[in-house]
Amino acid sequence: MGFGPRGWGMAMxxxxxMTIAVASCGFLLGACVxxxxxxxxxxxxxxxxxxxxxxxxxxxxxxxxxxIYLFYFGAGAVLTPIGxxxxxxxxxxxxxxxxxxxxxxxxxxxxxTEVFRGAFRAVSRGEIEAAIASxxxxxxxxxxxxxxxxxxxxxxxxxxxxxxxxxxSALVSVTGLVELLRQxxxxxxxxxxxxxxxxxxxxLYLLITAISGQGFRLAEQRFSxxxxxx
Amino acid sequence: xxxxxxxxxxLALLQGVPLTLNLAGLSVALxxxxxxxxxxxxxxxxxxxxxFARAYLAVFRGTPLLVQIFxxxxxxxxxxxxxxxxxxxxxxxxxxxxxxxxxxxxxxYASEIFRGGILSVPHxQIEAAMASxxxxxxxxxxIILPLAVRxxxxxxxxxxxxxIKATSLASIITMMEITGIAAKLISETFRAIEIFIIxxxxxxxINFVITRIVHALEYWLTPHxxxxxxxxxxxx
Numbered sequence: 523m524g525f526g527p528r529g530w531g532m533a534m535x536x537x538x539x540m541t542i543a544v545a546s547c548g549f550l551l552g553a554c555v556x557x558x559x560x561x562x563x564x565x566x567x568x569x570x571x572x573x574x575x576x577x578x579x580x581x582x583x584x585x586x587x588x589x590i591y592l593f594y595f596g597a598g599a600v601l602t603p604i605g606x607x608x609x610x611x612x613x614x615x616x617x618x619x620x621x622x623x624x625x626x627x628x629x630x631x632x633x634x635t636e637v638f639r640g641a642f643r644a645v646s647r648g649e650i651e652a653a654i655a656s657x658x659x660x661x662x663x664x665x666x667x668x669x670x671x672x673x674x675x676x677x678x679x680x681x682x683x684x685x686x687x688x689x690x691s692a693l694v695s696v697t698g699l700v701e702l703l704r705q706x707x708x709x710x711x712x713x714x715x716x717x718x719x720x721x722x723x724x725x726l727y728l729l730i731t732a733i734s735g736q737g738f739r740l741a742e743q744r745f746s747x748x749x750x751x752x
Numbered sequence: 753x754x755x756x757x758x759x760x761x762x763l764a765l766l767q768g769v770p771l772t773l774n775l776a777g778l779s780v781a782l783x784x785x786x787x788x789x790x791x792x793x794x795x796x797x798x799x800x801x802x803x804f805a806r807a808y809l810a811v812f813r814g815t816p817l818l819v820q821i822f823x824x825x826x827x828x829x830x831x832x833x834x835x836x837x838x839x840x841x842x843x844x845x846x847x848x849x850x851x852x853x854x855x856x857x858x859x860x861y862a863s864e865i866f867r868g869g870i871l872s873v874p875h876x877q878i879e880a881a882m883a884s885x886x887x888x889x890x891x892x893x894x895i896i897l898p899l900a901v902r903x904x905x906x907x908x909x910x911x912x913x914x915x916i917k918a919t920s921l922a923s924i925i926t927m928m929e930i931t932g933i934a935a936k937l938i939s940e941t942f943r944a945i946e947i948f949i950i951x952x953x954x955x956x957x958i959n960f961v962i963t964r965i966v967h968a969l970e971y972w973l974t975p976h977x978x979x980x981x982x983x984x985x986x987x988x
Binding site: 689 | 810811814815816817818819820822823826827828829830831913917918919920921923924931934935938939942943944945948951952955956959960
């Protein structure tokens with residue numbers, strides 16, 4: 523370990539940056555999926571609601587690793603014939619980053635859905651009625667009333683989902699993407715010091731979770747301004 | 753849909769079920785014991801024990817399970833002292849490394865669930881046990897743990913499902929459980945979607961059965977929450 527020309531420090535930090543990048547992309551994608559999923563569950567018709575229920579049940583009941591394999595190899599099964607149409611030959615797959623971010627996004631979307639659904643239920647009916655009574659259009663109501671109030675209740679749950687997403691991003695190393703864990707495997711292989719590399723990786727994950735946990739605490743404080751605590 | 757391929761895949765993947773259940777079952781059992789110890793350490797009120805348990809929780813819940821598996825499987829073998837010790841007979845086997853990592857990991861999560869359960873035992877019940885002269889051990893055995901188990905059961909059900917899913921990581925250190933077989937089949941056939949559907953369905957069935965069992969246990973442990981039965985039913 524260590525920095526400098528013979529050190530692995532910079533490579534490990536670059537791996538950590540890649541971990542944060544793939545986890546953040548997956549988390550944001552999952553948040554978008556989660557908003558749609560929660561909307562489908564709350565105000566969708568029977569068909570939409572069943573689809574959303576099926577989605578959350580399946581994605582929360584199946585190992586994440588399997589989902590990553592699905593996106594990494596399954597994308598190849600879909601893209602290769604399309605590539606052949608355009609004259610490409612050989613196997614075409616998604617790059618590791620895209621496959622990983624998509625897989626993480628789809629999995630975390632299932633958790634996001636439940637967080638947003640629960641948070642929406644905590645918004646008091648009176649506030650929504652008041653918004654309707656003052657003549658707000660649905661989109662204005664969503665932007666000014668429902669969005670901020672739901673977010674206030676959702677922040678702690680989102681913090682949990684972020685921790686899950688971050689840890690799940692370690693699985694993306696199976697696609698060959700050089701994130702923190704893959705980088706430590708590479709370092710461990712070439713220096714024959716696996717213990718130090720995996721301990722360093724673990725410490726960097728702890729550092730990332732500690733810093734982001736602090737961030738979520740600040741966000742919670744900010745969104746809870748004006749709330750009286752018991 | 754290619755039914756012949758699907759049924760062939762199903763048969764191949766079903767062969768991984770015993771190993772998946774074995775890994776999850778053994779690590780949940782060992783992890784449960786460890787978790788109880790950690791929960792009692794957290795509740796002991798003695799700072800060194802409390803801080804040890806907190807540090808353990810922070811490390812095992814804050815790092816990815818795959819890092820823990822690699823650290824145990826690849827990392828420990830780096831030291832000649834480990835390779836010379838009796839433990840090497842276990843640590844060179846991927847099976848025992850997976851069990852160790854899963855056990856240490858589930859202990860961290862389960863201990864918080866247990867702690868919540870123990871804290872939820874009403875104080876009056878503990879006072880009543882003290883008043884009737886029970887020793888601390890007997891209080892724990894007869895009053896606190898049975899009541900705590902009842903409270904902790906729903907949360908523990910979630911942990912069981914997480915553990916079933918976590919066993920899939922053992923495939924990365926060569927264990928041929930369901931995901932391991934699925935990954936091998938995918939790399940041979942490149943039919944990821946069909947194989948995913950079948951492997952996913954097997955996991956869903958296992959998890960469904962577990963939730964049913966936990967529900968049944970919960971029902972059995974909470975007679976006081978059930979609607980009163982008729983006199984004939986009560987007599988039977």
